[in-house]
Amino acid sequence: MDGIHDMGGMQGFGPVRPVEEDFKFSADWERRVFGLTQALGGITPFNVDEFRRQIERIPPAEYLNTLYFEKWLIALEWFLQDRGLVSAEELAASAKLFDADTAGREPVDGAALLAILGEGVELEYPRDTAVPAFAEGATVRVKLRHDVSHNRSPRYLRGRTGTIIADIGVFQFPDTVAQNIGTNPQHLYTVCFAAADLWGGEAEAAGDEVLADLMESYLEPV
Amino acid sequence: MDGIHDMGGMQGFGPVRPVEEDFKFSADWERRVFGLTQALGGITPFNVDEFRRQIERIPPAEYLNTLYFEKWLIALEWFLQDRGLVSAEELAASAKLFDADTAGREPVDGAALLAILGEGVELEYPRDTAVPAFAEGATVRVKLRHDVSHNRSPRYLRGRTGTIIADIGVFQFPDTVAQNIGTNPQHLYTVCFAAADLWGGEAEAAGDEVLADLMESYLEPV
Amino acid sequence: MSHDHSHDHDPLEKGTALRVRALEELLVAKGLVTSEALDTVISHYENNVGPRNGASVVAKAWVDADFKARLLADGPATLEALGFKGFQGEHMRVIENTPDVHNMVVCTLCSCYPWPLLGLPPAWFKSMSYRARAVSEPRAVLADFGVAVPADTSVRVWDSTAEVRYLVMPMRPAGTDVLNEADLAALVTRDGMIGTALV
């Protein structure tokens, strides 16, 4: 979706305000939302692209007005309802009203959860799973528009031309993974764009570059 | 500025909700803001591009969360302060604290104001004020990026290629007018873009078109 | 002052309503505006300026081929001769719907609109959704209005990015040969002249 989350190149957000101290969490509820998300992710009620998709569906004004971990909370509540684990009535009443089917979703203890998180999620496929359409050094153009549901091709790169500097390997395709309609493994490339090809005469320095990792489906030959 | 106001092509705002009744103003304060803006515009404390620029400078979250005429109010209060006609202290206190220099800004009565509004603002120059760089039928590309302060070249057209279908005439240049640094008169063209050149394979119909009126400074030859 | 706050019950608007009232009183006290001028201009745009202006132009073009030709060829001059000119309408052009082309108007950057012909824009024209979607998915937006444009009709979306303001001339409905100009004008809707209705 070409939504409010797609920030690259936008103006009007003011200066960046670096803060020396890094508290990670600014309130205790942020800790708990983080913990809940990891614990529920660990028993896979959702994948990371579905999670991103839900956050992208937060209405634009609300997206800008909520804190980072509030967005997680909104997505989490949506998932729990979508998977039939929790009902809207339960969330409104803050009380359990029915037994969820927890088969295959037994909660893991802390040690097991850390082991799962330490292992990570396998998103990569053997390199020969798909034949690459592009070679390193090839000039490519980013396609103009993508699936409305979720994609990882930022708007500021659409229609722009760059050079493939690495074929990273074969990865699952976020657009279809986010909709639970298939992994569609394909090559992922690091594409290098000259700042002047993105921002024209307004680029800060002609020799500067932006690099992005783009799925093969996002690219077309020039 | 490539700000939040630049909505074209964005997704995630939900359906359009047509309302049969058209009340123009949903509350009395909207009537008064409209009236104040016309009355103050009539005695020229600002021009329309300056007004647009101020609205574009409203922080993004506030932009999405304020009503249309609230944005006018915010811009109006800014102008009155910038021109030294009203102070922040006066706005906070809702009371007059000093005499403004109203020389050349004498308020007009209703009839005179209607006459001014009925005449409109001359934004056009004789056609021979500037030599056109492009002929009708020419293929042009919209430049990638423009002055940060204010421009009327929407982001969804940047870097896209279209055809000039009309040379409308010579108009003042919004980018510099908005900053009060000159009128910079130049040709204004209606440029026609094929939907497929804007949205690729996601266009609803290949034969559909988008047309935009673009200043010569926004365009480059292909 | 003729304005009346007795209908202003929305608690969300209370703060803004008070702020606006205070601003007007301040500007009056400073001698920058008169409330009479505000009343006059508000009344003018509420009562004298509206879609009936545009509808009269469309109906005239439907019955008078010469006028229509002049209107399409030189909108500003032809409209000014009828008395339609003014702020946010110094350079108005009329674009004609045909069986092959359906036109539709938007302003993606703000909410530009041909005030002298249509009055002030409706809320949906100013909405983020319309401004965002009209250029990228006009047919889906038209569906929100209950309008289905045939696949073999091209949709042309006019984004009001500069000072030209566009008015759509809908196609004259079939079976209206017996109607006079005034009756025809009554058929023409505001949305038809924006391009989100067919008449």
Added chain:
Amino acid sequence: MSHDHSHDHDPLEKGTALRVRALEELLVAKGLVTSEALDTVISHYENNVGPRNGASVVAKAWVDADFKARLLADGPATLEALGFKGFQGEHMRVIENTPDVHNMVVCTLCSCYPWPLLGLPPAWFKSMSYRARAVSEPRAVLADFGVAVPADTSVRVWDSTAEVRYLVMPMRPAGTDVLNEADLAALVTRDGMIGTALV
């Protein structure tokens, strides 16, 4: 449950804090999570995972040319051999600053970040301003951090659009020949490994 609401005085957060507490209690009651698991994972990311991990890798590369060559050539395997792997860091790559190139990392679409090496991202990395501006005006953003990159040094901004997570290896400061690996690691800052500081 070890969490403690006594520090939670912000009235704006009150509603959210209550909502989160209720959600956790609901999920515990339904047998979907245990508060012990939450406590463990929160504690892990607060205490065990952070920029010191990344700093140890950078320092090791500064003193061991063979390691550095392997790290730059095959980040994931080299880092995994050191025990650095896991969620949001399955595919981590290290990019090296040189006198000719200054690297900087952003995620314009959300806030992707190499958790196993740097922990959770700081607030400014997640801010709209950083996400918006890092790709279009990186030098102006660096100026917000007090960093001036010479005009003849190229700035390369890495937008984390897929599942690869990037760590910047800053240049080893001059005059640090006498320092050992642990002392060097102490010099390396979190911002240096994002690319918004020079070390």
